[in-house]
Amino acid sequence: MRNLRGIIIIFVLSVVTIALWVQSKESSNIILANIPLSVSQIFGLLGIVLMAISLILSTRLKIVENTFGGMDKVYDTHIIVGGLSTVFALNHPLLLALNSLPEISIAKNYFFIGSNSAYNFGIVALYILLLQLIFIVLIKLPYNIWKFTHKFTGISFMLAGVHALMIGSDISSFPPLKYWLLLFIVIGIQAWIYTVLFYKNFGPRYIYKIVKTERVLDIINIYLVSVTKRVLFSPGQFCYFSFADSKVGNESHPFTISSSPDDPYLRVSIKILGDHTMRFRDLKKDSLVAVYGPYGKFGQHLIGNDYQKIVWIAGGIGITPFVSMFRYYLNRLHNKQIYLFYSYSNKEEALFLDDLGVSNNINVFYWNTAEKGYLDVNKVLHFVGDLNNALIQICGPINMMESMENQFIKAGVNERDIVTEKFSMI
Amino acid sequence: MWPLIKSAIRISILNILFISLAVFLVPQVKNYIKQQKNSVTSSTESPKLSVDNNVNDTVSVETETQDTPIDAQTSISDETDKKEVVADEPVDLQNTEPDFFAELPAHNNKSSCWISYNGHVYDITTYFGKHPGGDAALAMYCGADATVAFNTKDKNPPSPHSSSAQQLLQKYLIQ
Numbered sequence: 182m183r184n185l186r187g188i189i190i191i192f193v194l195s196v197v198t199i200a201l202w203v204q205s206k207e208s209s210n211i212i213l214a215n216i217p218l219s220v221s222q223i224f225g226l227l228g229i230v231l232m233a234i235s236l237i238l239s240t241r242l243k244i245v246e247n248t249f250g251g252m253d254k255v256y257d258t259h260i261i262v263g264g265l266s267t268v269f270a271l272n273h274p275l276l277l278a279l280n281s282l283p284e285i286s287i288a289k290n291y292f293f294i295g296s297n298s299a300y301n302f303g304i305v306a307l308y309i310l311l312l313q314l315i316f317i318v319l320i321k322l323p324y325n326i327w328k329f330t331h332k333f334t335g336i337s338f339m340l341a342g343v344h345a346l347m348i349g350s351d352i353s354s355f356p357p358l359k360y361w362l363l364l365f366i367v368i369g370i371q372a373w374i375y376t377v378l379f380y381k382n383f384g385p386r387y388i389y390k391i392v393k394t395e396r397v398l399d400i401i402n403i404y405l406v407s408v409t410k411r412v413l414f415s416p417g418q419f420c421y422f423s424f425a426d427s428k429v430g431n432e433s434h435p436f437t438i439s440s441s442p443d444d445p446y447l448r449v450s451i452k453i454l455g456d457h458t459m460r461f462r463d464l465k466k467d468s469l470v471a472v473y474g475p476y477g478k479f480g481q482h483l484i485g486n487d488y489q490k491i492v493w494i495a496g497g498i499g500i501t502p503f504v505s506m507f508r509y510y511l512n513r514l515h516n517k518q519i520y521l522f523y524s525y526s527n528k529e530e531a532l533f534l535d536d537l538g539v540s541n542n543i544n545v546f547y548w549n550t551a552e553k554g555y556l557d558v559n560k561v562l563h564f565v566g567d568l569n570n571a572l573i574q575i576c577g578p579i580n581m582m583e584s585m586e587n588q589f590i591k592a593g594v595n596e597r598d599i600v601t602e603k604f605s606m607i
Numbered sequence: 608m609w610p611l612i613k614s615a616i617r618i619s620i621l622n623i624l625f626i627s628l629a630v631f632l633v634p635q636v637k638n639y640i641k642q643q644k645n646s647v648t649s650s651t652e653s654p655k656l657s658v659d660n661n662v663n664d665t666v667s668v669e670t671e672t673q674d675t676p677i678d679a680q681t682s683i684s685d686e687t688d689k690k691e692v693v694a695d696e697p698v699d700l701q702n703t704e705p706d707f708f709a710e711l712p713a714h715n716n717k718s719s720c721w722i723s724y725n726g727h728v729y730d731i732t733t734y735f736g737k738h739p740g741g742d743a744a745l746a747m748y749c750g751a752d753a754t755v756a757f758n759t760k761d762k763n764p765p766s767p768h769s770s771s772a773q774q775l776l777q778k779y780l781i782q
C-alpha cells in the first residue's frame with residue numbers, strides 16, 4: 182500500500198518555493214540570462230526547504246507518521262529528502278564558483294572564509310555538512326557514533342538559514358520569499374531542537390523494568406513490566422527501547438513488540454545478528470528501560486475494513502509483529518479467515534512455535550524453504566483458494582517483501598490491499 | 608533511489624574538493640611561474656640577486672594574498688601609463704579616445720551597466736550574479752556615481768568594502 186500524500190506535500194512545497202523565487206525576479210529574461218546562477222539559487226532554496234522537511238520527518242511526531250502511513254515510510258522519505266537536500270546544498274556553491282570562472286578570486290569566495298559574513302555562514306555550514314557526509318557516504322561508523330555525528334546536521338542547517346537570510350539577494354528583497362523561507366528555517370530548527378534535546382525526556386516515554394530475559398535459539402526475548410503507565414499499543418506496532426545498561430549502551434533501538442496488548446507484560450524479541458545484539462542477553466533483571474512509542478501502522482489495516490480473507494506472510498524475524506497479532510486476534514475477528522505463512526530458511530530459525538498455537542480462525546502454515554522451496558503466490562493461492570476481497574500483509578527481508586508484493590500485484594491483487602513493513606530503520 | 612542520491616553526493620563532494628583545490632592552487636602556481644621567470648632574468652644579470660628572489664618565492668607562496676595587491680597596482684599603473692602616453696598627444700585624444708564619462712548615463716541598466724567611482728569609470732555588466740550583496744544593490748547605481756555607495760554600502764554607520772573588493776573593482780576599470 183503506497184501512501185503518496187506525504188510525497189505530494191513535499192513536492193508541492195518545493196514547487197511553491199520555486200514559484201516564489203520566479204516571482205522575485207523582474208522578468209524571465211533575468212532568469213534565462215544567467216542559467217548557472219538561477220539554478221544555483223534554486224538549489225540553495227530547495228536545499229534549505231528540503232533539509233527543514235527532513236528535520237521535521239525525524240521528530241517521530243504522530244502527525245508525521247499518519248501523513249506517511251507508517252514510521253518506516255517516514256524514515257525512507259527522511260533519507261531521500263535529506264539526501265536530495267544535500268545534493269542541492271553541495272551544488273549551490275559549486276555552480277556559483279563555475280559561474281564566476283575564470284575569475285578565480287571570486288570563485289574562491291564560495292569555498293574559503295573571507296570578509297563577507299553572510300558568505301562565511303554558508304561556508305561553515307558547507308564545511309560541517311562535508312565533515313558529516315564523510316561518515317554517511319564514505320566511511321561506515323558504528324551505529325551509535327554515526328547517530329552522534331548525524332545530529333550536527335541541525336547546526337549546519339541553522340548556519341545555512343542565517344546565510345540565506347543575510348545574503349543581500351532575492352530573498353531579502355522579496356518579502357514573500359523571505360517569510361516563506363523564514364518559516365522553514367524556524368520550524369526546521371525547532372524540529373531539530375525537539376529531536377536532539379527534548380525527545381529523550383519529553384517524547385512519548387514510558388518507564389519499564391526488565392522482569393525476565395531468555396534465549397530461544399537465535400533470539401533473545403526480553404519481558405518488561407511498566408513502572409508507571411503502560412504503553413497503549415495495538416498488535417504489530419513497535420517502540421524505541423533505551424536500556425539503562427552500560428554494556429548495551431543507552432541509545433534507543435526500534436524493536437517490534439511480540440506480545441499481545443492483552444498480555445500483562447511487554448515482550449520484545451531481538452534476533453542475534455552480531456556482538457552488539459548478543460549483549461542484550463546480559464541485561465539485568467529489574468534494570469530500567471525507557472520505552473518510546475508506540476509507532477507503526479502495520480497491524481491496523483485489517484481493522485474496520487471489509488476484508489474477508491487476511492493473508493499474513495512472514496519471513497524470518499519478520500514474524501514478530503504477526504506473533505503479537507496472532508495472540509491478539511486468536512479469539513477475535515471470527516468473521517474473517519486469517520492465513521499465516523511463516524517462511525524460514527531452516528528448522529533452527531523457526532521461532533515462536535509455542536505462541537502460534539491452535540486457533541479456529543487463524544490457519545498457520547510453516548514454510549521451511551530448505552524443504553519446500555521459496556514461498557510464492559501460487560503456493561499461497563493453493564491454500565487460500567482465491568484472493569478476492571483479501572488483505573495481504575508482508576513482513577520480512579526487503580528482497581522477499583518486494584518479490585512477494587510484485588507477485589501478488591501480478592496475480593491481480595490491488596496494490597492498495599498489500600501492506601508491508603520494513604523493520605531495519607533508524 | 609538512495610543509491611542514486613548517494614552517488615550524486617559522492618560526485619558533488621569530489622567536485623567541491625577538486626574545484627576548491629584548483630581555485631586555491633591556480634593563483635599560487637601562476638605566482639610561482641611568474642617568480643621563476645623573474646628569477647631567470649635576474650639571475651642572468653647577477654647571481655647574488657637570485658638568492659634574494661628565492662627567499663621572495665617562499666614568502667609569496669605562503670602569503671599568496673599579499674601578492675595580488677601588487678598585481679592590481681601594477682595594472683592600475685599600466686593604465687595610467689597608457690593615459691599619460693595618450694595625453695602627450697592632445698590631437699589624438701579628441702579623435703580616438705572616447706569620453707567614457709559622457710557615455711556613462713547611457714549605460715544605466717543590467718544589460719550594460721557602467722558606474723563611476725573615485726573619478727574612474729567601470730563596466731560592471733559582467734559582475735552581475737557575482738555580487739555578495741545582491742544584484743539589486745548594483746543595479747541602483749548603473750549609469751551613476753557609486754563612490755559613496757561603494758565606500759559605505761549605503762549603510763549607517765558606513766561599512767566600507769574590503770581590500771579584495773577594491774582589487775576586484777579594478778578589473779572592471781575602463782577609464
